[in-house]
Amino acid sequence: MDAQYTIVIADDHPLFRNALFQSVHMAISGAILHEADSLASLIALLDKDPDIDLLLLDLKMPGADGMLGLIQLRNQYPDLPIVVISASEEPSVIRQVKSHGAFGFIPKSSDMRELMHSLNKVLGGDPCFPDGVDDFEETDSxxxxxxxxxxxxxxxxxxxxxxxxxxxxxxxxxxxxxxxxxxxxxxxxxxxxxxxxxxxxxxxxxxxxx
Missing domain, CATH: 1.10.10.10 (Winged helix-like DNA-binding domain superfamily/Winged helix DNA-binding domain)
Structure with missing residues (x-):
């Protein structure tokens, strides 16, 4: 993709954050990338720069408290596309992420090809979730x-x-x-x-x- 996008990578693990930084840089030509390692630093960054095109969010950052970070961000920045990147790939987790308003879910096990496909789809305006998630019915509410x-x-x-x-x-x-x-x-x-x-x-x- 040739268009310039501003993307935030929010993850508290330096090694994974760096790897994702490099992967996104390779996948999205000319992207402006920012990093955050906690919910507090992320919110400070979002408040400072309102023109973020995409947030790649890990659920387990300090201050996020599981889904709470996603809920708070969704309420505070309703127009910001949020894609959760997580090592937990269970359908129940993905369904919950989706129900809380995330625009997509990318498993941390994704290879470069899958990551590029997911990022291009999201930046193109289409939600992106793993295939088959909606095929699982909730056993209760x-x-x-x-x-x-x-x-x-x-x-x-x-x-x-x-x-x-x-x-x-x-x-x-x-x-x-x-x-x-x-x-x-x-x-x-x-x-x-x-x-x-x-x-x-x-x-x-x-x-x-x-």
């Missing part, structure tokens, strides 16, 4: 329930899973304890559970930290 949570509710749910008390969560998020209770009520309603134990068990049934 867990992913839809999780996807219905707001970023703040998602944070609260993960803090519940870490064993934090309402007061501790309120302190960490710099809100009142009453606000946390309101979030929990909404979380329980959306997940169809009655208490925090059931909510945590539900969360553990899907791998959000991959």
């Amino acid at each position: 867990l992913h839809d329930k999780i996807a219905s949570l707001t970023p703040q509710q998602y944070k609260v749910l993960h803090m519940l899973a870490e064993g934090l008390l309402n007061k501790q969560i309120a302190f960490e998020l710099d809100v009142s304890e009453a606000t946390i209770k309101a979030h929990m009520t909404a979380i329980f309603r959306k997940l169809g559970v009655k208490n925090r134990t059931q909510a945590v068990i539900l969360l553990q049934q899907i791998d959000l930290n991959t």
